[in-house]
Amino acid sequence: xxxxxxxxLIVALCxxxxxxxxxxxxxxxxxxxxxxxxSIGTSGTGTLYLIGPxxxxxxxxxxxxxIEIKGEELRSAGRWIxxxxxxxxxxxxxxxxxxxxxxxxxxxxPSRVPVARPNVITGVAFIFDKYQNLIxxxxxxxxxxxxxGTGSSKTVTSRDGIAWTNSASAPKAGAxxxxxxxxxxxxxxxxxxxxxxxxxxxxxxxxxANNNVVIETDPIRDCSGNPVPxxxxxxxxxxxxSGRSTVDSRIKKGIARAELPVSDNATITVAAxxxxxxxxxxxxxx
Amino acid sequence: MGRILAVIxxxxxxxxxxIGTVHGSxxxxxxxxxxxxxxxxxxxxxxxxxxxxSYVASSSNVDQGGFIRDLTGRxxxxxxxxxxxxxxxxxxxxxxxxxxxxxxxxYATAVGVSFDTRDLKVVKEDGAWKVQxxxxxxxxxxxxxxxxxxxxxxxxxxxxxxxxxxxxxxxxNCRILSMNAVERDGGLIxxxxxxxxxxxxxxxxxxxxLTDNAxxxxxxxxxFDKISHVLLPKEVSPYRIDFPGIKKSDVKSVRxxxxxxxxxxxxxxxxxxxxxxxxxxxxxxxxxxxxxxxESGTTVNIPHVLATFYDNGGKVIWVSDAYSDxxxxxxxxQPFSVALRxxxxxxxxxxxxxxxxxSREN
Numbered sequence: 342x343x344x345x346x347x348x349x350l351i352v353a354l355c356x357x358x359x360x361x362x363x364x365x366x367x368x369x370x371x372x373x374x375x376x377x378x379x380s381i382g383t384s385g386t387g388t389l390y391l392i393g394p395x396x397x398x399x400x401x402x403x404x405x406x407x408i409e410i411k412g413e414e415l416r417s418a419g420r421w422i423x424x425x426x427x428x429x430x431x432x433x434x435x436x437x438x439x440x441x442x443x444x445x446x447x448x449x450x451p452s453r454v455p456v457a458r459p460n461v462i463t464g465v466a467f468i469f470d471k472y473q474n475l476i477x478x479x480x481x482x483x484x485x486x487x488x489x490g491t492g493s494s495k496t497v498t499s500r501d502g503i504a505w506t507n508s509a510s511a512p513k514a515g516a517x518x519x520x521x522x523x524x525x526x527x528x529x530x531x532x533x534x535x536x537x538x539x540x541x542x543x544x545x546x547x548x549x550a551n552n553n554v555v556i557e558t559d560p561i562r563d564c565s566g567n568p569v570p571x572x573x574x575x576x577x578x579x580x581x582x583s584g585r586s587t588v589d590s591r592i593k594k595g596i597a598r599a600e601l602p603v604s605d606n607a608t609i610t611v612a613a614x615x616x617x618x619x620x621x622x623x624x625x626x627x
Numbered sequence: 628m629g630r631i632l633a634v635i636x637x638x639x640x641x642x643x644x645x646i647g648t649v650h651g652s653x654x655x656x657x658x659x660x661x662x663x664x665x666x667x668x669x670x671x672x673x674x675x676x677x678x679x680x681s682y683v684a685s686s687s688n689v690d691q692g693g694f695i696r697d698l699t700g701r702x703x704x705x706x707x708x709x710x711x712x713x714x715x716x717x718x719x720x721x722x723x724x725x726x727x728x729x730x731x732x733x734y735a736t737a738v739g740v741s742f743d744t745r746d747l748k749v750v751k752e753d754g755a756w757k758v759q760x761x762x763x764x765x766x767x768x769x770x771x772x773x774x775x776x777x778x779x780x781x782x783x784x785x786x787x788x789x790x791x792x793x794x795x796x797x798x799x800n801c802r803i804l805s806m807n808a809v810e811r812d813g814g815l816i817x818x819x820x821x822x823x824x825x826x827x828x829x830x831x832x833x834x835x836x837l838t839d840n841a842x843x844x845x846x847x848x849x850x851f852d853k854i855s856h857v858l859l860p861k862e863v864s865p866y867r868i869d870f871p872g873i874k875k876s877d878v879k880s881v882r883x884x885x886x887x888x889x890x891x892x893x894x895x896x897x898x899x900x901x902x903x904x905x906x907x908x909x910x911x912x913x914x915x916x917x918x919x920x921x922e923s924g925t926t927v928n929i930p931h932v933l934a935t936f937y938d939n940g941g942k943v944i945w946v947s948d949a950y951s952d953x954x955x956x957x958x959x960x961q962p963f964s965v966a967l968r969x970x971x972x973x974x975x976x977x978x979x980x981x982x983x984x985x986s987r988e989n
Binding site (some may be wrong): 446447448449450451453467527528530535536539546569570571572573574575578583584585586587588589590591594599600601602613614615616 | 776791794827828839859860863881898980981
């Protein structure tokens with residue numbers, strides 16, 4: 342019985358030793374990086390298959406020596422399997438890390454936003470290496486939002502390959518440059534910051550033309566002082582004995598202008614959207 | 628035998644032609660004022676302009692070309708896309724030599740039925756009744772240069788070559804300002820106003836889904852043409868959605884649906900709405916009347932008037948629309964009329980008129 346146990350132990354030891362000896366046939370590096378050369382030590386003769394995410398590499402090897410994989414061949418980060426067939430039949434798993442940050446996908450929303458609104462602009466950056474492998478290691482990303490040379494900057498460390506930020510819109514209208522950068526890579530988006538609702542809408546009588554009275558607004562601005570864009574509708578409403586007359590005028594060169602019928606006693610009001618302006622009495626008594 | 632048959636057929640042919648000629652003529656003298664109006668419009672409906680014009684009194688002072696243009700429309704107006712469908716007449720007053728005939732003309736147009744009611748004066752000339760046609764004054768805009776430098780918004784959309792993170796231009800921000808559901812004539816009507824709050828033009832559609840007491844969707848409808856679909860920045864439009872045959876008591880809730888899209892648009896033309904007033908028309912119905920003035924330099928072929936009526940609390944109580952069958956020539960006032968429900972007229976505290984425009988050049 343003792344002999345039998347002894348023989349069994351010897352067999353198990355030999356098996357383990359043989360297995361260890363075979364494992365040494367493929368020498369895979371522990372810190373493979375996508376886009377960087379890889380050297381794999383082998384022994385014997387055979388074929389090596391490297392199977393990774395969406396990619397397969399095949400190499401013949403003879404009498405040992407190292408197999409060199411070029412950087413541009415090893416494109417995919419993730420879980421790889423190395424399979425050797427020939428004198429030895431063996432497989433091993435190894436991991437390839439993403440390379441250094443070289444690509445950014447940057448989502449900036451919205452593309453157009455009223456001025457002076459808190460937390461309305463969001464930016465999300467996805468960090469990739471040269472071969473579009475998402476870099477999962479924490480990486481600092483700089484977000485810069487500027488309009489007319491002034492703006493704010495913030496550095497955010499990515500988590501699971503994603504960095505995001507949100508920001509208020511500036512009080513000044515214009516095309517804001519929203520830039521995300523990591524390392525030497527930067528991506529630019531434009532966020533149009535537009536004037537908000539008109540503020541302190543005022544009009545006055547500008548004269549007469551073609552038997553009409555010409556009403557003109559002062560330059561129309563929002564509460565931050567930005568000119569309301571041309572083309573915005575401004576409604577003039579005149580009420581007198583003959584009824585109501587309305588003109589939906591468009592802001593042109595910063596002001597809106599309308600010609601209304603002459604009346605001996607009329608009240609004129611002005612509005613842009615839901616914002617009301619001053620009231621004028623023309624003709625009879627003021 | 629063959630020769631006899633040939634003669635018979637020849638005689639038959641000549642006879643039928645003669646009968647057809649006699650019966651085909653609708654230009655017999657009218658013996659009644661109503662008959663004259665009916666015969667004139669009957670010929671016009673059949674595009675027999677010579678026949679129609681023969682019922683026009685010489686005192687009308689209108690040439691045949693002007694008469695035809697009055698009936699068929701000018702300047703690419705809605706009337707040019709319409710067909711006279713039926714004519715109803717009623718004599719209001721008649722003497723030995725003249726009469727007044729109320730004539731309701733029903734046109735089939737590209738945008739639905741259009742009615743035109745006129746009180747026509749009919750006079751006796753040479754023993755026959757003839758219509759004194761009220762010739763439309765043909766407006767000729769004097770040659771001039773009208774400087775227009777209004778804005779136009781063009782859009783560059785994201786292209787196929789842009790990376791997937793590149794943002795597209797944002798759709799405009801619009802808002803439904805109000806919604807009022809009322810039951811009228813056995814149907815449910817949902818109306819209110821919508822505003823483009825953005826700084827870019829918007830193409831908008833507003834709809835509603837009705838849910839019954841069991842929580843099931845029972846009807847879905849959109850405002851179709853009871854809305855201004857293209858809204859410039861800060862422009863407000865009324866909308867009205869009709870659900871015929873649905874009672875308010877059968878509806879538990881209304882879910883508003885909308886779609887705002889960024890579209891290229893022009894800020895031109897500006898159309899003024901002058902001298903608006905609520906009054907009765909010749910048939911006694913309440914209407915909102917006024918004049919449209921095209922302040923731009925191009926002709927607006929089909930103006931579409933939308934009127935919003937508010938009660939004294941500022942609530943939208945009715946939305947009404949009308950297509951004008953006359954084109955808007957530059958700088959030329961053109962009357963319009965929009966129907967208002969008689970039962971609501973007393974509740975109307977104020978109103979607002981907006982104008983949609985359709986031009987052939989666009």
